Amino acid sequence: MTSNPAAASDDHGPLISPRFVYGLTAVVVGLAALTATINMSGRWYGEKLALAGHTTSREANDLFIGQDHLRLPSNVIRFEEQRITGVVERADLYLTWPDMRGYTDETRTLFNDVNQPESLIFVEISQSTMSRDMSGRLEPIYQHIFDGAALPGPAGLERHVLKENSGYGEEVFFTAPRNGTTPYTVRCLMPKTPEMSTSADCQRDIHAGRDLVVLYRFSSQLLPQWQVIDSAVANYVNSKLVR
Numbered sequence: 001m002t003s004n005p006a007a008a009s010d011d012h013g014p015l016i017s018p019r020f021v022y023g024l025t026a027v028v029v030g031l032a033a034l035t036a037t038i039n040m041s042g043r044w045y046g047e048k049l050a051l052a053g054h055t056t057s058r059e060a061n062d063l064f065i066g067q068d069h070l071r072l073p074s075n076v077i078r079f080e081e082q083r084i085t086g087v088v089e090r091a092d093l094y095l096t097w098p099d100m101r102g103y104t105d106e107t108r109t110l111f112n113d114v115n116q117p118e119s120l121i122f123v124e125i126s127q128s129t130m131s132r133d134m135s136g137r138l139e140p141i142y143q144h145i146f147d148g149a150a151l152p153g154p155a156g157l158e159r160h161v162l163k164e165n166s167g168y169g170e171e172v173f174f175t176a177p178r179n180g181t182t183p184y185t186v187r188c189l190m191p192k193t194p195e196m197s198t199s200a201d202c203q204r205d206i207h208a209g210r211d212l213v214v215l216y217r218f219s220s221q222l223l224p225q226w227q228v229i230d231s232a233v234a235n236y237v238n239s240k241l242v243r
Contacts (some may be wrong), residue, residue, distance in 0.1 A: 011224035053080060054103040054111060061240070063088050066127035068209040070240040076104030078122075090126035097121050097222065097229070098229065100107040100236050105219070117199040123233060128213040134205045141174060142185065150175075155224040157184075174202075184230065188220050197221050208237045 005242075007203050014101045035165050059072040062085040070091060074083045078092040097119060103111055110119040130137075131206035145166040150158035157174040168187070176184045188202035 004079045059085040066211045093123040120199045122217040124215045134185045
């Protein structure tokens with residue numbers, strides 16, 4: 001029986017051609033690269049989602065508001081678009097209480113847990129539009145809308161209910177005398193129960209720098225610490241001013 005050389009050659013040839021191996025290798029490498037890219041992107045997105053706009057960066061931002069220059073670390077600035085060096089209309093900050101720190105890995109739970117409203121103080125810094133701060137407005141404005149005698153409040157504060165037509169709804173004012181300066185004044189929307197408290201129950205504004213108004217908000221649960229909070233906010237803002 002005569003053998004066929006061509007057939008013999010075919011029988012001993014490679015089952016998979018080099019070209020196929022190269023092509024398959026290229027596909028595998030491509031898929032591996034794609035998988036790595038997806039994993040990296042997913043990890044990056046997951047981290048961004050977990051941060052929810054927060055940042056642990058302490059990079060300095062030089063913010064110019066009116067006549068004032070503030071140098072603030074990124075992790076105390078609430079909004080990403082304000083983490084810049086340049087002219088801005090305002091700066092929105094959040095700080096832990098009582099440490100007055102920004103967002104870090106250690107303070108993460110304080111920023112994300114709505115059940116701890118007394119853990120944060122929110123601060124809004126902008127150019128002043130009024131010559132008087134909240135304490136300065138007490139006598140010429142607020143006292144005229146108080147309804148009846150003052151009631152005792154926490155830590156030496158007096159509570160003032162407002163007239164129905166005052167335009168402040170269910171808000172109340174707390175005041176307290178201070179030596180050598182205008183009385184402490186703060187307005188609050190008091191929660192019906194402590195569990196309903198938020199980090200913005202009470203708000204007060206003070207002046208700072210050359211022409212800044214600093215409006216800060218805090219939980220009504222912190223009212224007994226009003227003196228310490230007022231000093232801490234003022235000291236913090238003044239420490240960030242570039243003279």
